[in-house]
Amino acid sequence: MTYDCPIREGARLRPHAEALRFAGQTWTFRALDEEVTRWTEALAARGVDQGQRVALLSTSHPAVTFLFWALGRLGAIFAPLNARLTPAELMPLLEDVEPRLTLALGTLRDRLPEAVVLESVPDGVTASSVPERTWDADTARVILFTSGTTGRSKGVVLTEGAFRASCRASAANLGAHPAPRWLGTLPLFHVGGLAMLTRTAYEGGCLLLHERFDADAVNRAIDTEGASHASFVATTLERVLDARQDRRLPATFQCALIGGGPVPTALLTRARAAGLLALQTYGLTEACSQVTTERPGEADGRTAGPPLPGLEVRIVGTDGETLGEGQEGDVEVRGPTLMARYWRQREATRDAFHDGWLRTRDVGVLDAKGRLTLLSRRTDLIVRGGENLYPAEIEAVLANHPAVLESAVVGVPDSHWGELPVAFVVLRPGHALPDDLDAWCRQSLARFKVPTRFVAIETLPRNAMSKVERPVLRKHARSHPPYQPGS
Template sequence: MLHIAELPDVRAARNPTGPCIGDDHEQLGNLEFLERVRNAAAALRAHGIGAGDVVAVVLPNRLELVVIMFAAWRLGAAVTPVNPGLTDAEARHQIEDSAAKVVITDDRARAVGTLDVAAVVDASLAAEGAEGAEGTVVDAGDLASDALALIIYTSGTTGRPKGVMLDLANVAAMCRMIIDGLGLDETDHSLLVLPLFHVNGIVVSVLSPLLAGGRATVAGRFRASTFFAAVERARPTYFSAVPAVYAMLVSLPDEVRPDTSSLRRVICGAAPMPAELITRFENRYAVPVVEGYGLSEGTCASTLNPPAGPRKPGTVGLPLPGQTVAVMDGEGNVLDDGSAGEVVVRGPNVMRGYLGLPDETARTVVDGWLHTGDVGRFDADGYLVLVDRIKDMIIRGGENIYPKEIENVLHTHPAVLEAAVVGAPDPVLGEVPVAHVVPLPGAVVTAGELVEHCRGSLARIKVPVTVLVTESMPRNPVGKIDKRRLRSIVVNS
C-alpha cells in the first residue's frame, strides 16, 4: 500500500512531466514537485528537524505550504498549519502548545526564531546535500503509518483552540474514503478554495486528488467577484467550499454568467447548507452540489451525499464506506428507530486525540466512538439529517428548541439569503430565540414579515422574539457563522 509520504516519488516515477500542483504564480509538474519536496526536506533537516518534531507553517494559500508538508512527512515530522490572520498572541498559543521546533513564514514581522519560507523551498537557497532528483524512492519501511502527520487547531468558537492530532494512517484512510466516495480519478482537478490551515482544504482539495492521480490548483484568498475567472482559467473538475462561499456566489449580480462546464460537481462541508441555497446555486450555475458532514476530529468527513445520486438536500448524506456513523442517547445507547440523538463516529479516521488534553480526549472518544456534539437522526433511507449542535440548543421555559429548525423555516422565505438563531437571556423563561437574517441582494424584508413567516410554520414557543436584519454575519476563520459572537451581540444590544 502506498505510504502517503511516498506520493511525490511515485508520481514523478510514473509521469515525470505530468501536471501536479499549481497556484496563482506557478505550475509544477510531478518531477518538479518532487525536487521541491526533496530540497525542502534537506533544508528542514539542516535546521535540525527529524522524526517526532513539529513544524509550524504560517502561510497564506500557496503551493509552498504543500511542499513543506510533504517534506516534513518525509523526515517523520508533523505539521501544524497556522492561520496567518491570527494575532501574534493567538499564533503564539498554537506554536507553543504544539511545541513546534521551527516556524516557517513569509512574514518577517513575526517573532524571532522564524524561518523564511524561501530558505526552505527555493532550490537556490536550499541546504547543501539535498538528494538529487534521480534519488531512490522513499523507503516505506522507514516511515511509520502511525507517525503524527498534522496538528489541526479547532476554531475556538467554544473556548481555547485545541490541537487535533491526526496521524498518517488517519490521513491515508480519509483520503481513500474521499476518493471512493467522490469517484475521483486521474482526470480530476481540484481548485482549492478553503484555507490550508483547515483539514478540509488539505484532505479534500489537495491530498485526495493527488493520490487519485489527478492534480490540484491552490487558489489565493477567496473573492466572489473574481472567483469564476479563476474557474474559467484553471478549468477544475470540482472545488470544496463552505455555505458562506455559495451564498456569496449566489449573490453575484445577475449578469454574471460564467462558464462552469468543467465542473463535474462541487462539494459543501464544514456547516449544513440550507436546501434552498443548494437549489439556488444549482439552478443558476448548473453544477450539482454534493453535501457532506464531518469534523476535524474525524479527519474531515463522515457522510456524503452520493454524487451519482440520489442526493437529498436537507440531509448530509450516507456514511462513508469504512466508517460507522450512529446516533446515541444520553446513556450511550445506539438509537436505530429514526429518533434524534448525538451523532457518533467510529473508524480509522478518528483522531489520535487532543494534544496535551487527555481528559478532554477521554470525554470525546469513548470506547472508540467519536462524540461529535451534533444532534442528528437517520431518515428512512439511511441519510443523516442534522438537527443542531447540542451546545446551541435553546431551553425556553423548560422546552428544548433547536435553532436549526427555526433557521430552516427562515430560509424558505424568498428574501432570505442567510439566517442564524441564538438564545438570548430572559429573566422569566431562561432563554428565548433571536434570529439574525441577511437578505438576498436587492431584496427588502422587515423583521415583522419574518416573524409572521415563522408563525405560519412553527409552534409559538419557537417563533423568534426578535429578528435582526443585517448586512452580514460574523464568521470564524473557516467561514462558519460565529454564533458565540452573535450571542454577545444579542446580550449587548
C-alpha cells in the same frame, strides 16, 4: 503496511502530469518532486528530524505544499497556524506545540518576528543525501488546532492512515475519476484545504491552489483550467453563480461539496439549472474532514447525506443508548478517518472517545435511509420551557426567505421560559428587515420554535476559523434595547 511519498510515486509513474497550479505557475509531478527534495534537504540542514514539529503561519502558497511533503519525508509533523490569529492568540499554540522550527510567510512575519521566512527556507542549502522515511497508517502527519469556540483550542493529531482513508471514502462516494483537479480555495491551515492537497496527490490529480476565495478566479479555473471538484459554503456557491451570471458549467466540472450549514433550496435549484451538482456534507477536524455526504445520484438538498463508505454514524441519547430513526440525540462517528488523539491532552482525548466512537458534541437525527440532519452543537442548544430548539433547524427556514442572506439563532435567558430564541439576520443588498419573518417561520416551524425577535445585523461575528461567535450574539441580544427579560 507502509507508504511512500505520493509525490515521489507520481514523479515515477506520471512525471509530466500536472500536480500543482498557482497564480499562473504550474508544477508537474517531476518538478514538484524535485522541489520537495530540495525542501527536504533544507529542513534536514536546519536540524528537523523525525517526530519534531514545524509550526507555520501562512496563507495558501505553493511553499506550503513543498513544506508539507518535505516534512513527511523526514517523519516530522506539520503544525499550521491560522493566518487570521493575532500574536497574542498564536503564542499559546506555539508553546503547546514546542516546534523545532517556526516559519512564517514573509507578509505575515510581523506577527511572529522570531520566525524564519517561509520562502527563504531552501536558500543557500547545498544538496546532500537525506535518509527519508516511509510512513505507516499510524504515522502522525499534522497537528491542527480547533477553533476553541467551546474553550481552550485543542491540537488534533491526524495520521497518514486518516488522510488516506478520507481520500478513499470520498472517492468511493463521488465515483472514480482518473485525475481529479480540485479547486483549493480553502486555506491549508484548515482540514478541508489539507484534504484537497492530499487527495490530489494520492489520486494523481492536480491541486488548483488559490491564496483566497475569489469568485472570478474560481470561474476561470472551472471554465479554462479543467477544475473538476470544489468545496464551497452556501454564500461562496452563490457568489460563484452570481459572477458567472448562471452560465452553465462545462462538463469537466463534476461536483461541489457544500458545508458550513443549511443551503437555501432556491440556491440548490439554481445550481442544478447551471449544471452544478452541489452535495451537502458534514464533517469535522477530528474526523479528517468529511463524515457524511449526499450521494451524487440521490442528492435532494434535504440532509447532509449518509456516512461515507467505511464510516459509521449513530445517534445516542443522554444515557448513551443508541436511538432509532427520527430520534434526536448526540452524533457519534466511528471509522479509520478519526484522529489519533488531542495533542498533549490525555483527559480530553479520553473524553472524546467511547468504545471506539468519537463524541462529536453535535446534535442530529438520522432518517430511514441513514441520512444525517445536523441540528446544533450541544452548546448551542436552546431550551425553551423544556422544549429543545435547534438553531440549525430555524436557520434553515430563514435561509429560504428571499430577503435573508444568512442568519444565526441564539438563546437568551428568560425568567419564565428559561431561554427564548433570537434570530440575527444578514439581509441581501437592497432589502430592509421584512415584516413577515415571523409568519414565514410559522409556516414551517412549531410556534415555540419561532424566534421571539429578529435583529438585522450587517455581518455575523466570526472567529478565526470563520465559525459564528454565538456568545457575542447572545451578549448583543441581552443588551439590545427591545429585549426585556421575561417578555
